[in-house]
Amino acid sequence: MKAVLCLFCTLSAAAQVTPPAENWPTYHGSFFSQHYSTLAGITPANVGKLTLAWTHQANSLEKFETTPLVIDGVMYLTEAPNTIVALDPASGRPYWIYEHKLPEVTYPCCGKVTRGVAYADGLIFFATHDAKVIALDARTGRLRWENTLIDHRQGYSFTHAPLVVKDKVIVGSGGGELGIRGFLAALDAKTGKEVWRFQIIPGPGEPGNETWGGDSWKHGGGSIWLTGSYDPELNLTYWGTGNPGPDWNPAVRPGDNLYSDSVLALDADSGKLKWYFQFTPHDEWDWDAVQTPVLVDREWNGRMRKLMFWASRNGFFYVFDRANGQFLLGKEFVKQTWAKGLDERGRPMRIPGMGPSKQGTKTYPGVQGGTNWYAPAYSPRTGLFYLTAWDDYHGTYFAWDQQYEQGKWYAGGGVKAPVPPTRRERIVTRDTSDGYAAVRALDPLTGKVAWDYKMQDMSESGLLSTATDLLFSGNREGHFFALDARSGKLLWRRYLGGQVIASPITYLAAGKQYVTIAAGHTLFTFALE
Amino acid sequence: MIRRNRYLLIWLLGGLAAAQEESSTRIANPFTSDDDRAAGAKLYQSQCASCHGLDGKGGQGTPDFTSGQFRRASSDEGLFQIVAKGISGTTMPAFNLDGKQIWQTVAHIRSFSFRRTAAASSGDTGKGRELFRLHKCAACHESSAPELTRVGRNRPAAELRRAMEEPDAEVDSAWWRVAITLRGGQSLEGRRLNEDTYTIQLLDRQGNLRSADKSDVAQTKLVRTSPMPSYRGKLREQEWNDLLAYLISGDLR
Numbered sequence: 001m002k003a004v005l006c007l008f009c010t011l012s013a014a015a016q017v018t019p020p021a022e023n024w025p026t027y028h029g030s031f032f033s034q035h036y037s038t039l040a041g042i043t044p045a046n047v048g049k050l051t052l053a054w055t056h057q058a059n060s061l062e063k064f065e066t067t068p069l070v071i072d073g074v075m076y077l078t079e080a081p082n083t084i085v086a087l088d089p090a091s092g093r094p095y096w097i098y099e100h101k102l103p104e105v106t107y108p109c110c111g112k113v114t115r116g117v118a119y120a121d122g123l124i125f126f127a128t129h130d131a132k133v134i135a136l137d138a139r140t141g142r143l144r145w146e147n148t149l150i151d152h153r154q155g156y157s158f159t160h161a162p163l164v165v166k167d168k169v170i171v172g173s174g175g176g177e178l179g180i181r182g183f184l185a186a187l188d189a190k191t192g193k194e195v196w197r198f199q200i201i202p203g204p205g206e207p208g209n210e211t212w213g214g215d216s217w218k219h220g221g222g223s224i225w226l227t228g229s230y231d232p233e234l235n236l237t238y239w240g241t242g243n244p245g246p247d248w249n250p251a252v253r254p255g256d257n258l259y260s261d262s263v264l265a266l267d268a269d270s271g272k273l274k275w276y277f278q279f280t281p282h283d284e285w286d287w288d289a290v291q292t293p294v295l296v297d298r299e300w301n302g303r304m305r306k307l308m309f310w311a312s313r314n315g316f317f318y319v320f321d322r323a324n325g326q327f328l329l330g331k332e333f334v335k336q337t338w339a340k341g342l343d344e345r346g347r348p349m350r351i352p353g354m355g356p357s358k359q360g361t362k363t364y365p366g367v368q369g370g371t372n373w374y375a376p377a378y379s380p381r382t383g384l385f386y387l388t389a390w391d392d393y394h395g396t397y398f399a400w401d402q403q404y405e406q407g408k409w410y411a412g413g414g415v416k417a418p419v420p421p422t423r424r425e426r427i428v429t430r431d432t433s434d435g436y437a438a439v440r441a442l443d444p445l446t447g448k449v450a451w452d453y454k455m456q457d458m459s460e461s462g463l464l465s466t467a468t469d470l471l472f473s474g475n476r477e478g479h480f481f482a483l484d485a486r487s488g489k490l491l492w493r494r495y496l497g498g499q500v501i502a503s504p505i506t507y508l509a510a511g512k513q514y515v516t517i518a519a520g521h522t523l524f525t526f527a528l529e
Numbered sequence: 530m531i532r533r534n535r536y537l538l539i540w541l542l543g544g545l546a547a548a549q550e551e552s553s554t555r556i557a558n559p560f561t562s563d564d565d566r567a568a569g570a571k572l573y574q575s576q577c578a579s580c581h582g583l584d585g586k587g588g589q590g591t592p593d594f595t596s597g598q599f600r601r602a603s604s605d606e607g608l609f610q611i612v613a614k615g616i617s618g619t620t621m622p623a624f625n626l627d628g629k630q631i632w633q634t635v636a637h638i639r640s641f642s643f644r645r646t647a648a649a650s651s652g653d654t655g656k657g658r659e660l661f662r663l664h665k666c667a668a669c670h671e672s673s674a675p676e677l678t679r680v681g682r683n684r685p686a687a688e689l690r691r692a693m694e695e696p697d698a699e700v701d702s703a704w705w706r707v708a709i710t711l712r713g714g715q716s717l718e719g720r721r722l723n724e725d726t727y728t729i730q731l732l733d734r735q736g737n738l739r740s741a742d743k744s745d746v747a748q749t750k751l752v753r754t755s756p757m758p759s760y761r762g763k764l765r766e767q768e769w770n771d772l773l774a775y776l777i778s779g780d781l782r
Contacts, residue, residue, distance in 0.1 A: 061617040110620035153625075177579070248579070367589070398583065402575050407625040414579035420590025422620055427723050429702040431751065456726045477725040493727070 022508035027161035032295040035377035041513035054092030056523040070507035081112040090509035096141035116161030127158030145192035172224020176242040179410035182222035196271030213254035221245030229293040238293035248413025256281040275325030284355035313369025331447030334370035356397035366395030375462030393435025424499035451488035462503025474500025560632035569637030585641035597642025657775025681777030696755035
């Protein structure tokens with residue numbers, strides 16, 4: 001098995017494009033962020049025998065959004081608010097625990113969540129709610145360096161796993177509901193010294209500033225709260241940016257509001273913008289483009305191209321040439337009522353009157369969008385793109401006046417919806433008439449649905465595909481399950497009793513394949529008996 | 530910042546006192562004047578209404594403040610603490626407001642709960658109790674139908690009357706019924722308590738709690754209407770007032 005696996009073990013940075021199968025080396029599994037594993041021990045034939053190997057209880061009642069790493073026989077996971085645990089991935093027993101001490105008041109918008117860490121050269125990198133990036137010795141958990149990137153009291157908070165590209169650690173800031181001015185920063189991995197910073201909301205004199213009326217750019221949002229991707233050959237790193245601020249009162253920020261709700265392609269060495277694409281210009285609904293940039297090398301119209309697949313919160317699925325940002329395909333993947341479609345350059349053709357209003361405007365999709373930050377997956381074997389979709393789901397959007405005050409909520413409106421956006425109801429009596437979730441398989445060449453696995457309640461779970469054509473996911477109901485990646489047929493399921501708001505991972509420990517998922521306040525790890 | 534700390538201190542001391550000497554010594558909200566409420570309304574709009582609704586009726590899984598009942602707090606102090614610290618495991622964050630601003634916001638949140646007693650003040654609770662008996666309301670409302678002891682606190686009189694005149698107008702999904710035919714031919718029928726992708730839980734007509742696996746189910750029929758008969762035209766105006774006064778009294782023994 002090892003011999004076969006090492007066919008994929010190419011050199012240096014490219015190793016993380018198709019990483020060594022025994023590890024789960026980055027938040028998204030690889031630089032290409034396909035959430036795909038080449039491990040083949042668990043198959044459709046034996047997945048029915050998957051059984052609980054161990055659990056780890058988080059010492060926190062916050063939402064458990066961790067997606068762990070596994071590096072050479074050690075698992076690294078995060079617990080809310082800002083704790084890192086290193087443990088044995090075969091037994092769950094801890095090696096060390098690092099608790100970052102936070103000030104009394106921090107500013108994550110919607111729960112004191114933390115999603116993961118990054119690893120490189122014996123160091124664990126972590127970004128904190130008080131806007132620090134820290135590096136720990138991966139063996140001992142000792143602090144190696146710490147750098148404060150901005151004053152968190154202005155509404156900034158770091159919740160995503162950093163991305164390490166070559167010798168740099170890249171992070172961005174949340175705070176899109178608190179009037180921040182978003183940025184991405186790269187730090188030297190050895191010293192923590194900042195190397196470059198890209199302002200997501202351009203200032204006066206910078207290209208894009210003209211897309212903001214008056215001084216509105218100052219509190220324009222454009223947050224980062226999910227890890228990006230990287231193409232070593234192009235040396236470009238890709239990141240999805242958050243909503244413009246204030247979320248639901250767009251009248252105060254006339255213009256397209258660059259680079260909110262966009263994918264950015266930045267030179268990894270300099271932080272210079274190579275290209276961008278804005279999914280929802282002048283967003284009125286809080287449809288962050290905070291999704292996983294899924295990178296795929298594949299034939300398109302008869303020639304091999306470097307592609308990027310993107311299912312946006314705004315309800316459309318996109319395909320780009322990731323070398324230059326050329327828009328190749330756009331197609332809606334859920335019910336939406338705000339755009340007639342996309343024009344030839346991918347810009348939405350808006351239907352007037354669907355934005356927020358004083359009396360409320362009912363629009364599809366609702367505020368969580370057609371999908372959100374939950375990781376999609378791609379399988380190079382099936383050629384399908386898999387995502388967690390929220391379909392037939394709406395919100396009623398309200399707008400009102402709001403003044404900016406430092407460190408305070410700055411949303412300019414609100415949303416009502418029959419379906420709670422990010423919280424599990426312990427009793428669910430709703431039926432699916434107000435919306436439902438599905439694991440949806442799209443043919444990325446056409447955007448058409450290949451198959452659908454519908455659920456009763458919503459799902460905020462990420463996905464994992466494997467070389468044996470398994471697709472793992474969970475849901476808000478508290479289930480964790482495996483589907484046949486070719487047909488969507490249910491092959492195995494377990495009730496874990498707590499909502500899944502993270503992505504499954506798989507790895508080898510002592511030669512055995514494991515699958516891990518966070519649910520409720522517990523990390524569950526499964527293996528064949 | 531200093532101001533914030535001062536009020537936090539008051540609040541902390543209040544909490545200590547409350548723990549030692551019961552609720553009678555709990556600190557009352559010191560900021561409840563009309564000006565405070567007005568300031569609180571502004572703060573509520575800018576800081577709270579995105580999720581809780583301008584009308585306080587909740588937005589997306591957030592509680593209905595107009596009921597005056599709070600799941601996670603029983604006092605102004607409790608509400609203060611929630612605004613200051615947030616709620617673990619939910620999307621409710623800690624808010625960057627000083628102590629006075631938090632008290633003013635609490636004053637506004639309190640003002641959402643409506644005045645109920647005035648609406649049916651002309652009713653006679655004793656006569657209402659007789660009507661309640663005569664129409665055998667308890668036959669259902671003491672078992673399968675909604676419990677009514679607190680209904681007058683949670684809903685205004687006009688809404689209660691509408692629920693009796695048009696029982697099908699708005700049936701919360703928690704009261705939907707389900708009729709299930711299992712593959713073996715057996716049937717289950719009752720109030721649907723919970724449902725997920727793979728199972729349905731119900732309270733059947735015999736009062737048993739049942740859980741059905743959907744893989745065993747041949748057919749499911751969901752009944753979204755209410756089994757309650759309409760009382761439109763069946764009561765005189767004074768009788769309506771009597772019955773509503775009785776329901777609102779909360780003394781349904």
